[in-house]
Amino acid sequence: MLEYKLYYWALPFRGNFIQLFLEEVGAQYERHDAGEIYPERSLGIHNPGMAPPYLYECKSKTYFAQMPACLMHLGREYDYLPRRAETHTLALKTILDCNDVLMEITNSNGQVMWTKSNWEAFRYARLPEWMKVFENTGLRHGLKDGGSNGMGFLLGSRLTVADIATAALFGAMVYSFPELQGDLQENAPHIAGLCQRVEARPNIRRFLAEQREEMGRGYCGGQIEDSLRKMIG
Ligand SMILES: N[C@@H](CCC(=O)N[C@@H](CS)C(=O)NCC(=O)O)C(=O)O
Structure with a gap:
């Protein structure tokens, strides 16, 4: 079952921070072109964000923007955060x-x-x-x-x-x-x-x-x- 959608351009730059993580944990995800959200829909999504990458979480039906926030969210979900x-x-x-x-x-x-x-x-x-x-x-x-x-x-x-x-x-x-x-x-x-x-x-x-x-x-x-x-x- 699909777990995440990552909206980013076909380039590594900021998107790979999230994509490497999704690969590491074996998440079921799709990468979509950032243009599906940015710029027209950026303000209209649940949890609006200014710019790609956007991460859509299927189970919570929520979007997250800001690469560090996306990565911290995934880190918590998959227990990849330090404990101390x-x-x-x-x-x-x-x-x-x-x-x-x-x-x-x-x-x-x-x-x-x-x-x-x-x-x-x-x-x-x-x-x-x-x-x-x-x-x-x-x-x-x-x-x-x-x-x-x-x-x-x-x-x-x-x-x-x-x-x-x-x-x-x-x-x-x-x-x-x-x-x-x-x-x-x-x-x-x-x-x-x-x-x-x-x-x-x-x-x-x-x-x-x-x-x-x-x-x-x-x-x-x-x-x-x-x-x-x-x-x-
Ligand atoms: N602080 C944001 C920066 C987002 C950002 O600058 N995204 C670039 C692509 S890597 C972009 O498309 N920016 C267009 C814009 O700022 O309007 C993050 O970490 O996600």
Whole structure:
């Protein structure tokens, strides 16, 4: 029986945060084009939201917008939230950090195109700092050395929404822009390993293989993706 409908564009960017989660837990879901809701119906749905992604939950007949809210909701439904207060709050904080990085890498969702100097300030100052925020969080809480890819998870010994979000952020970023793989490896080697481990989980691996076959290295789309490619290429 259908459990969820995800309304998003045929691109990874913000949608994959939710889609990787739905894949991980084996939920029955469909992805619909965001245009079925946005912009005409955005105000009319139960729990209106400004912009995609929208998550429709069949059992409650409710919609949720705001990617972090959708992910926290799913985390609670499927018991993928840390139990301790500190790490529970850090799970939300991690997803919000991810959303900030998405906003920054797209210059506020493409409101302004990148210039060389702005891009370099981002790539060589802000982005490494963000990567270290994730790395240091993981090392304080759950990530450990061990084996070639390391062990443990961002906020403890079990996989939570925070790991899915981290992989949706940096996994997609370095797949879409392989030039940034070295930046991640240098600034956040344990996070690089975590992303590989999350992306290798069977349901997620199958989904990403299909998505990447279909969408190639597409990231956020639009002129801002062209602008990013011009800077990185
Ligand atoms: N804070 C929102 C941001 C939503 C957002 O910016 N969505 C983009 C696609 S990733 C969009 O289509 N925006 C159009 C708009 O803001 O009107 C979230 O996390 O879901």
